[in-house]
Amino acid sequence: MKLICLPFAGGSSVVFSKWPKLVSANIEILNIELAGRGRRFQEKCYENVKEAVEDIYQIVKPVLTGDEPYSIFGHSMGSLLAFELCHKIQEANHRLPKAVFFSAKSAPHLSPKEKVHLFEKERFIERVFSLGGTPEQLINNKELLDLYLPSIRADYKLVETYKFQERLSLLNIPFYVFYGDKDDIKMDELQEWKIHTSQTCRWYEFIGGHFFIYSQENRVVTLIDDILSNHQLALKS
DSSP states (O other): EEEEEEOTTTTTTTGGGHHHHHSSSSEEEEEOOOOTTTTTTTOOOOHHHHHHHHHHHHHHHHHHTTOOOOEEEEEEEEEHHHHHHHHHHHHEEEEEEEEEEEEEEOOTTSSOOOOOOGSSSHHHHHHHHHOOOHHHHHOOOOOHHHHHHHHHHHHHHHHHOOOOOOOOOOOOOOOEEEETTTTSSOOOHHHHGGGSSSEEEEEESSSTTTTTTHHTHHHHHHHEEEEEEEEEEEEEE
């Protein structure tokens, strides 16, 4: 089972760097590097969700056309990208993922409460840092911070200018929604994910705020591992 991992706003593939050592040997982690960060830092950031999803789609196409089962995990912005990627995969009649994990994100049809990407610099920095998850070396290094701020702001713009599009078909994929008990996202906003799948939708609470995937990393990965292992057993039976 391959697990395609999509990061949060401003995040790179490093976000999931520990996961290959935490999952079972029969699960392969595919860390997707988005444009404008990590080893693709010199590339231009995406202008919108459609552009990002098209790029990710081209990267993962060998997985979609292969024989091995796969699933998708996205955290925050990554959840939105995962949702649109699943629709692109389904509309192209590729093999669907066995499961999709939406982490720390309200349902995609709900509009963002703020336009953070329009905040002036100091207010923008304060808002981003208030969520946690920002490395100490970035907070305390002005030059490094100035280097990364444009890509973080671009990601916020990508999410906050997203226009939800009604589809003729629901996604024929089981949903697993992860959330932190101290995050600002309300439970009814998380429960709305269920209207986008024709299969089951399950919710899992973790202790922590928006970035519980760091503080609860072992528990998050163990749960994903258990869910995917059950899907693999179902495939063999």
